[in-house]
Amino acid sequence: MLVENPLYTAVKRIQTRPLRILSLTIVEVISILIVYFIIWIISSSSELSDSEQFFKHIGRNFAIAMLVGQYIVLVIYGTFSIETRFVRDRISEIINFHRLTPVSPQNLISGYVFGQSSDAIILWCILFVSGIIGVLSGGISFSQYLSSSILVCMCAAFFYLFATWSGLAKPLTLKFGARQTWGFATLLSYIIIGWCGDLSYLSPFPAMWTIIGDGDYFFAPLPTTFVYFFGFSMPTIFYSMLLWITFGFIAFFSSKRKIFSEDSPALSKKEILWLYGALAFIITGRFHGVYTNKLQSIPSLYRVPSIETFLTIGNSFLIFTAFIILLFSIPKRINLRRFFIKLQMKKTIAWNQDDAPSLTLTKFLAMICVAFQIIMDFLITLRISYVQKITIPYADIFLQIVFFSISIFFTIFLIEGFRMRFAKNSDSIPALIIFTWFFVIPFVTLLYVCQKNMKAPYLAVLSPTNFLMPVFLKKFSEETPSFSIIAGFTLLVIATYLSFLFWKNSRKIFEQKLFEIKG
Amino acid sequence: MEAMISVENLIVDFENITACKNVSFQVFPGEIFGLIGPNGAGKTTTLKVLATLLKPTYGIINIGGFDLEKQTIQIRKIIGFMPDFSPVYEEMKVWEFLELYASAYGIEKNKRNKTIDSGLHRVNLVEKKDAFIGELSRGMKQRLVLAKTLLPEPQILFLDEPASGLDPLARKELSEILKNLGNEGKTIIISSHILTELADFCTAAGIMEKGRMIKWGKLENLSDIPADTVCVEFCTSGKSTNLTNILNNYPSLLKFEKETDQLWRIYIKGNDSVIADFVKFLVENNVPIIEIRKVKEDIQTIFFKTGAKDVS
Numbered sequence: 001m002l003v004e005n006p007l008y009t010a011v012k013r014i015q016t017r018p019l020r021i022l023s024l025t026i027v028e029v030i031s032i033l034i035v036y037f038i039i040w041i042i043s044s045s046s047e048l049s050d051s052e053q054f055f056k057h058i059g060r061n062f063a064i065a066m067l068v069g070q071y072i073v074l075v076i077y078g079t080f081s082i083e084t085r086f087v088r089d090r091i092s093e094i095i096n097f098h099r100l101t102p103v104s105p106q107n108l109i110s111g112y113v114f115g116q117s118s119d120a121i122i123l124w125c126i127l128f129v130s131g132i133i134g135v136l137s138g139g140i141s142f143s144q145y146l147s148s149s150i151l152v153c154m155c156a157a158f159f160y161l162f163a164t165w166s167g168l169a170k171p172l173t174l175k176f177g178a179r180q181t182w183g184f185a186t187l188l189s190y191i192i193i194g195w196c197g198d199l200s201y202l203s204p205f206p207a208m209w210t211i212i213g214d215g216d217y218f219f220a221p222l223p224t225t226f227v228y229f230f231g232f233s234m235p236t237i238f239y240s241m242l243l244w245i246t247f248g249f250i251a252f253f254s255s256k257r258k259i260f261s262e263d264s265p266a267l268s269k270k271e272i273l274w275l276y277g278a279l280a281f282i283i284t285g286r287f288h289g290v291y292t293n294k295l296q297s298i299p300s301l302y303r304v305p306s307i308e309t310f311l312t313i314g315n316s317f318l319i320f321t322a323f324i325i326l327l328f329s330i331p332k333r334i335n336l337r338r339f340f341i342k343l344q345m346k347k348t349i350a351w352n353q354d355d356a357p358s359l360t361l362t363k364f365l366a367m368i369c370v371a372f373q374i375i376m377d378f379l380i381t382l383r384i385s386y387v388q389k390i391t392i393p394y395a396d397i398f399l400q401i402v403f404f405s406i407s408i409f410f411t412i413f414l415i416e417g418f419r420m421r422f423a424k425n426s427d428s429i430p431a432l433i434i435f436t437w438f439f440v441i442p443f444v445t446l447l448y449v450c451q452k453n454m455k456a457p458y459l460a461v462l463s464p465t466n467f468l469m470p471v472f473l474k475k476f477s478e479e480t481p482s483f484s485i486i487a488g489f490t491l492l493v494i495a496t497y498l499s500f501l502f503w504k505n506s507r508k509i510f511e512q513k514l515f516e517i518k519g
Numbered sequence: 520m521e522a523m524i525s526v527e528n529l530i531v532d533f534e535n536i537t538a539c540k541n542v543s544f545q546v547f548p549g550e551i552f553g554l555i556g557p558n559g560a561g562k563t564t565t566l567k568v569l570a571t572l573l574k575p576t577y578g579i580i581n582i583g584g585f586d587l588e589k590q591t592i593q594i595r596k597i598i599g600f601m602p603d604f605s606p607v608y609e610e611m612k613v614w615e616f617l618e619l620y621a622s623a624y625g626i627e628k629n630k631r632n633k634t635i636d637s638g639l640h641r642v643n644l645v646e647k648k649d650a651f652i653g654e655l656s657r658g659m660k661q662r663l664v665l666a667k668t669l670l671p672e673p674q675i676l677f678l679d680e681p682a683s684g685l686d687p688l689a690r691k692e693l694s695e696i697l698k699n700l701g702n703e704g705k706t707i708i709i710s711s712h713i714l715t716e717l718a719d720f721c722t723a724a725g726i727m728e729k730g731r732m733i734k735w736g737k738l739e740n741l742s743d744i745p746a747d748t749v750c751v752e753f754c755t756s757g758k759s760t761n762l763t764n765i766l767n768n769y770p771s772l773l774k775f776e777k778e779t780d781q782l783w784r785i786y787i788k789g790n791d792s793v794i795a796d797f798v799k800f801l802v803e804n805n806v807p808i809i810e811i812r813k814v815k816e817d818i819q820t821i822f823f824k825t826g827a828k829d830v831s
């Protein structure tokens with residue numbers, strides 16, 4: 001129970017001291033006045049003949065201003081305040097005290113979230129009640145008002161979970177001055193998100209507009225009725241909820257682990273998989289939706305010149321997303337060191353009698369390469385027999401991302417792995433593996449692809465250089481722009497040169513690091 | 520005896536430094552273990568690992584019979600940790616802060632007030648009960664955090680430089696508190712670089728430097744003087760030429776060292792009662808002694824000795 005939650009009681013006590021509430025109220029009243037003024041200017045063009053119409057209009061404006069006020073207080077202010085509290089408690093290390101108490105992680109989270117937002121909640125109640133005055137004038141029905149308010153609350157719940165996660169996961173190395181900048185950037189992003197493509201569904205406004213109706217108000221340019229999802233037209237509210245619930249759950253479970261121990265990774269492997277799956281599902285659904293509807297009757301925001309452009313943009317976006325997500329999954333050097341010291345210390349898990357760490361490492365890398373190859377082969381086989389029957393492009397994009405992700409992961413792993421010391425007689429082995437993997441295969445493939453007029457670029461997909469050549473996407477079309485081939489070769493040359501440098505310097509650079517404890 | 524805390528090959532890495540390098544030591548039940556070392560030796564890092572707040576790169580650590588890696592929750596139930604600077608909510612009142620943790624530790628509602636009062640009494644902070652924490656002095660905040668740490672009556676305590684920022688009186692009170700806690704049978708690890716502060720009440724110590732545990736053990740075992748040996752230092756008034764011969768004639772002599780012309784250090788087999796015998800011997804041989812004292816190796820001497828060894 002929340003009342004029995006010690007953290008909630010304590011934080012709420014800080015947040016609801018009268019002076020604090022008072023100053024917050026004043027700021028809030030001023031910002032609502034500004035909002036009302038803006039709404040009044042935007043909507044005053046319509047002709048208002050009789051006084052009943054006039055009051056309806058005023059009432060409607062007032063109710064909407066109150067909804068926007070609810071959003072400002074509950075979502076923006078509340079989120080910002082929760083995140084700041086987490087960051088501050090981490091910097092002062094008081095959060096370690098909470099970790100040492102027997103209070104469960106979920107109670108800690110709820111204590112923080114509800115305690116820290118208690119002032120926002122009090123203000124929200126006041127605003128909610130005041131908004132009803134506008135409803136009474138008849139400009140907006142009570143059910144419309146109520147459901148819009150509920151949407152604001154739902155959105156706040158999502159953002160609170162998200163703020164919890166980001167507050168717990170933000171790097172603290174920048175400490176003081178940078179804290180404000182972080183906070184400001186976060187705040188801005190919460191506001192801006194309401195106007196950014198699909199991300200706008202993370203704000204309650206598109207769904208709110210579905211409910212309130214005709215859109216000649218503040219947030220008019222947003223799509224108003226439904227979104228396309230796997231070819232269906234899905235009510236905007238459901239789509240918003242889908243996003244909130246999916247990401248909210250992931251944020252919650254990540255926070256739970258993060259609040260138990262500061263050192264735990266921001267996202268576990270499982271969570272990355274979930275997040276990635278969810279993203280892939282949602283984005284693919286949107287692609288499919290848009291594609292099958294031939295881009296007609298799509299609100300102006302999504303009207304694009306041609307499918308090619310759309311897919312290319314989409315593909316870059318997906319790849320970018322994948323990259324960001326994968327950044328989380330990179331094995332940090334310290335984790336690798338942890339792993340290898342364990343191998344070294346506990347002789348029983350060493351893979352070989354001959355447990356020179358470098359040799360073990362080389363074998364380890366080789367095994368990963370083999371495993372990787374097998375998985376790739378499997379995927380390709382799968383693709384030939386099943387996936388190819390599905391001729392719509394999104395399957396292709398999806399596969400590309402899978403390949404891309406694995407290769408990025410692998411690249412980074414190799415780079416990190418390469419930073420370890422290799423024994424004198426074995427340092428050519430990993431270099432050989434890297435070279436073969438990244439440069440020989442793509443090279444041969446490129447030649448093959450050029451010959452075959454790009455009808456079977458499967459192997460090229462395996463190469464990490466591939467993602468820089470969105471042209472592979474167009475393999476369903478016959479032509480191959482020479483540009484992409486030139487780009488590919490250039491990349492190959494650069495990469496080869498870089499890897500050569502890397503190889504040359506690797507021993508010098510990484511000699512000291514990973515296995516030394518005695519130094 | 521089973522060790523209460525055992526640390527084996529602890530390695531802690533930060534981004535570009537290894538803060539603990541193969542640290543191993545054991546602390547036995549009821550011991551007050553002083554963790555000594557200069558700035559940056561890795562004391563705080565070690566304590567944070569033991570308090571389950573920092574994940575080590577490697578280390579087989581057992582606290583109260585629980586494995587640190589797998590049984591974090593059980594360990595958290597039996598330990599108390601006090602960091603080197605005192606994290607508090609400045610906007611809270613003293614009693615509110617203690618109530619937060621009293622209820623977090625599951626102390627029943629009707630007993631909370633009593634617990635808080637006795638906690639404040641323990642650290643001499645009763646009159647500040649209703650003050651805002653932001654208005655307290657540094658030492659008071661420290662005492663408040665100590666009160667908070669002692670609230671759940673943990674079996675094992677990790678105190679990171681608890682005396683820094685305390686005035687001499689408070690320091691004395693603190694050492695009284697710690698001695699009492701030791702008598703209650705609690706196991707305590709306390710870190711410090713102020714040696715005299717530890718000497719009073721530690722029963723064991725570990726000396727850290729640059730991430731290594733150089734030496735550790737019971738205080739008496741740490742010293743170079745064996746248990747059945749007495750070390751005596753004496754001064755003579757002026758140079759005595761044949762003192763070497765005289766000393767060599769003393770029956771239970773182990774060895775002697777000439778520190779300066781007037782200052783001599785001598786190791787004798789036996790217990791304290793041989794000192795009187797030795798003085799009598801010197802007087803009988805007309806050695807012009809002006810001062811004599813028993814040498815007791817305290818933490819300070821041990822620390823400087825080890826430090827010197829490491830530097831050379």
Ligand SMILES: Nc1ncnc2c1ncn2[C@@H]1O[C@H](COP(=O)(O)OP(=O)(O)OP(=O)(O)O)[C@@H](O)[C@H]1O
Nearest residue numbers: 533534536538557558559560561562563564565712
């Ligand atoms: N979070 C961190 N990130 C990077 N390096 C750190 C971090 N914490 C400590 N260190 C480094 O680890 C080493 C040991 O630090 P530690 O705080 O354990 O020393 P200490 O013995 O407690 O010193 P002091 O007496 O000053 O408190 C230092 O060199 C320090 O710079």
Ligand SMILES: [Mg+2]
Nearest residue numbers: 562563603679
């Ligand atoms: Mg320290």
